[in-house]
Amino acid sequence: MKNEKYWLRRFIQEKALSIKSGQEYEIALNKRLDQLLAIYEQDIKQWYKRFSDDLGIPRDETVKMLDGIELKHFEMTLAQFKEKAIKGGYNKQLDSEYFKSQIARLKQLESQFKAEAKDLFSVEQLKMEDELVNQFNNTYLHDSYNIQDYRGHFEVNFATLNTDKLRHIISNPWAKNNENFSQRIWGNYVEELPSQLMDSMLRQTLTGSSYQDIEREFRQRFSDVKSKHIHRLVVSELGHAQEEGSALAYKNQSVEKYQYLATFERSTCDRCAHMDGKVFKLSERQPGLNYPLLHAYCRCTTIPYLEESPGEEKRWADGKIIDDMTFDEWLNKAA
C-alpha cells in the first residue's frame, strides 16, 4: 500500500487535533457541571433543615432492603423499597404521615433539580451544537485539502458547507435509539442526572444518614453520572461528527474506497483491532459495522484508499499551474 504512510501521518494528526479539541470542550463542560453541583448542594442544605431521621423502621432493616435494590433511579428504588417493606410488615410506617411527607418533599426536590438542569441544558445544547459543527467542518475541510494535496490538484471551487447546512447534518439522529444529540443531552441532564441523584437522596433519607454522609454520597453520584453517562455522550457525539465529516469529504472528492484504522498513535482500539487495515468501498459504508464509530469510546478512524500515486509537485487550479498552497491559502480561495 504505497499511500499508507502519507495518510497515516496526515490523518492521525487530524484525529489527534480533533480529540484534543473535544477534550478542551469537555473541560469547559465539566466546569459548567460543577456550577450545577454547587446549586444542588444549596438545595440540599435548605431541604435538610426540615429533615428528621426516624422513619420507624429499624435502620439495619432498611439498609438490608436497600442493599438488594440495584437500580439507581428514584421511582424504581422507591417502588421496590415499598414492596419489600410491605412484605416485612412495615405497612403502618409506610402509611404514616411522616413517611408520606418525606417522600413528597423528595419529589419536590427532584422537580427543583430538573428545573435547574433544564437551565443548563439550554446552554449546553447550543455549546455542543457549536462544537459538533466545528468538529464536522474542520474534519471535512482538512480531509478535502489533504486529498487534493495528495493528488497534486487543488480545486478551489469545491463544496464548502454553510452553517445552516452543517447544523442540519449534525442534527440527524444516528444512534440506535434514533435520538439526535439534543435529545440525548436532554435525556442525560434533565432525566438521568436528577433521577440518579434523587435515588441517592432517597436511600440516604430512608437510612437516616447524617448531612455529611448525604452530601458525600450525593457528590459521588454526581461524579459517577458525569464520568459515565455525560462523558460517553460527549465522546461519542464528537467522534461521530468527525467521522461523518471525513465521509462527506471522501464523497465530495470522489474517493471510492477507504481504509479502516484501529491503530491510533501508540494505542489501539482493542475491540476493533481485527478491522485494522481493511479496505471498504465508500458506497458500502455502514457506520457501526465497517465504519467508525463501532462502539462507545471507539477511537478508530479511516484514511482514503487511493490507488493512484501521489501527484506532482506542481499544483493546478482552474487549468492554470499554481504554486503549492497551504491549507489557509486554499481555504481563503474557496470561501
Ligand SMILES: [Zn+2]
Ligand atoms: Zn474502535
